Amino acid sequence: MNKTKAYSAASAKSPLASDTINRREILEKDVQIEILFCGVCHSDLHTARNEWSDIMATTYPVVPGHEIVGKVTAVGSAVTKYGQGDLVGVGCLVDSDQTCPSCEANMEQFCPEGVFTYNSPDKHLGGVTLGGYSESIVVDENFVLKVPENLDLAGVAPLLCAGITTYSPLRHWGVTKGKKVGIVGLGGLGHMGVKFANAFGAHVVVFTTSDSKVEDALRLGAHEVVNSRNAEEMAKHMGSFDFILDTVSADHDVNAYIQLLGLDGNLTLVGAPEKPLPVSSFALLFGRKSLSGSLIGGIAETQEMLDFCGEHGITSDVEVIPIQQINEAYERMLKSDVKYRFSIDMASLKNE
Numbered sequence: 001m002n003k004t005k006a007y008s009a010a011s012a013k014s015p016l017a018s019d020t021i022n023r024r025e026i027l028e029k030d031v032q033i034e035i036l037f038c039g040v041c042h043s044d045l046h047t048a049r050n051e052w053s054d055i056m057a058t059t060y061p062v063v064p065g066h067e068i069v070g071k072v073t074a075v076g077s078a079v080t081k082y083g084q085g086d087l088v089g090v091g092c093l094v095d096s097d098q099t100c101p102s103c104e105a106n107m108e109q110f111c112p113e114g115v116f117t118y119n120s121p122d123k124h125l126g127g128v129t130l131g132g133y134s135e136s137i138v139v140d141e142n143f144v145l146k147v148p149e150n151l152d153l154a155g156v157a158p159l160l161c162a163g164i165t166t167y168s169p170l171r172h173w174g175v176t177k178g179k180k181v182g183i184v185g186l187g188g189l190g191h192m193g194v195k196f197a198n199a200f201g202a203h204v205v206v207f208t209t210s211d212s213k214v215e216d217a218l219r220l221g222a223h224e225v226v227n228s229r230n231a232e233e234m235a236k237h238m239g240s241f242d243f244i245l246d247t248v249s250a251d252h253d254v255n256a257y258i259q260l261l262g263l264d265g266n267l268t269l270v271g272a273p274e275k276p277l278p279v280s281s282f283a284l285l286f287g288r289k290s291l292s293g294s295l296i297g298g299i300a301e302t303q304e305m306l307d308f309c310g311e312h313g314i315t316s317d318v319e320v321i322p323i324q325q326i327n328e329a330y331e332r333m334l335k336s337d338v339k340y341r342f343s344i345d346m347a348s349l350k351n352e
Contacts, residue, residue: 001125002022002024002136002138004020004134004135004136005019005134005135005349005352006020006063006134007019007133008021008060008063008130008133009048009049009061010060010061011060012049012050012060013049015327016133016326016327018352021130022125023130023138024124024125025138026074026075026138027124027140028076028079029079029141029142030079030138030139030140031072031076031082031139031140031144032072032073032075032137032138033070033071033088033144034070034073034135035068035069035132035135035137035346036069036070036153036346036347037153037320037343037345038133038344039067039157039160039162039341039343039344040321040329040330040333040341041158042188042249043064043066044131044330045064045333047062047118048330056119059128062130063130063131063132065117065132065134066092066117066118066131066132066160066161067132067158067159067160067161068089068090068091068131068132068157069088069089069147069156070087070088070089070136070137071085071086071088072084072085072086073136080141082141082144082146087146087149088144089145089156089159089160090132090137090144091143091145091160091161091164091296092161092296093108093117093143093296093299094115094116094129094139094140094143095114095115095143096111097113097114098142100112100113106300107297108298110295116129117131117132118132119131132346133323133326134349135349142299145160146303148306148307148309148310150310151309151310152315154345155318155343156315156316157318158192158316159192159305159306159314159315160302161296162189162192162316163196163316164297164301165192165294165296166190166193166196167196167297167305167308168294168296168297168301168305169270169292169294173242173243175196175200175242175243176200177200177201178201178203179200179203180202180240180241180243180262181203181204181205181241181243182204182237182241182243182244182257183205183206183207183222183245183247184207184246184247184252184257185246185247185248186206186217186340187340188338188341189247190206190245190247191216191220191316193245193247194217194221194222197221197245199221199312204221204222204223204224205222205223205224205241206225206226207226207257208225208226208227209227209229211227228256234260238260239261239287241262242262242265243265244265245270246268246269246270247270247271248271248273249271249272250271251273252273254267254269255283258279258280258284258289258291261287263288263289264287264290265287265289265290266289266290266292267289267290268291269291269294270293270294279291316340316341317341318343319338319339319342319343320343320345321344322345323344323348323352329342
């Protein structure tokens with residue numbers, strides 16, 4: 001085993017604090033990565049505070065972080081895809097059974113034996129997997145991604161979750177030039193949805209409850225901005241959307257957006273509200289509309305997304321912080337006080 005510095009939470013009520021954790025010895029198909037930047041996802045906070053206990057209870061100590069960008073420092077004897085010094089990324093997954101129908105279809109995120117980057121059973125060391133708030137990580141090469149060298153690495157990190165979470169449904173539902181696309185919410189996920197939908201050539205409309213976000217939405221690539229609390233503004237778009245991406249995790253009225261869909265239009269949820277959302281069947285029946293959800297993306301699609309970002313110069317808008325500010329960042333994230341994602345400069349961990 002190799003020891004590495006990290007930040008972990010000892011309990012649901014404990015702040016994240018400096019720790020030393022174990023990483024496995026490199027196996028023949030493994031890649032060892034020095035972590036340079038790690039994005040901060042709302043899932044990190046939920047897990048650290050055991051807020052998803054009914055679905056996936058947290059095992060402590062927990063080391064969050066699944067938006068990882070780093071540099072390869074060593075590879076196993078059978079690794080063929082990567083070499084020392086390569087810029088790479090690791091997202092939400094670090095393993096799967098590789099044989100189930102989902103894996104064979106390159107949708108490892110739906111594998112029943114999928115292993116998340118943190119808080120999943122660790123078959124190598126026992127206990128649970130430990131994430132990217134750390135100096136280094138060891139990952140099977142099949143779950144390592146090549147990072148374009150022309151992009152700002154701090155802004156690349158959130159692409160490994162926020163990026164693929166929005167890219168995948170936009171691609172799946174055929175968002176292209178000539179489509180009218182709505183993005184509900186302009187946070188960490190929403191701002192990436194705007195960038196991708198614009199890059200795909202769609203006419204992009206952002207829905208927000210805050211007039212203060214209008215200027216930023218237009219800067220990010222929206223063509224129109226609608227205050228969703230304004231009934232007149234909403235009515236102007238009735239029955240006109242091909243696709244709407246809903247990124248909001250708070251309780252809200254999805255029926256208001258379903259009514260904006262045109263014939264065969266789809267509304268996809270990528271936010272995860274704590275309570276079930278009431279849905280009107282009539283809103284779906286008239287117009288053969290559909291409501292769906294989407295979870296990150298498979299490894300091949302995530303690589304496709306990174307390559308697309310490299311070609312189009314797309315990164316996440318980030319505020320770079322040292323690891324020592326992570327607890328403050330969590331509190332700010334709860335207040336939506338970040339544009340639009342925190343990215344941890346992991347060099348700061350060397351000061352611990």
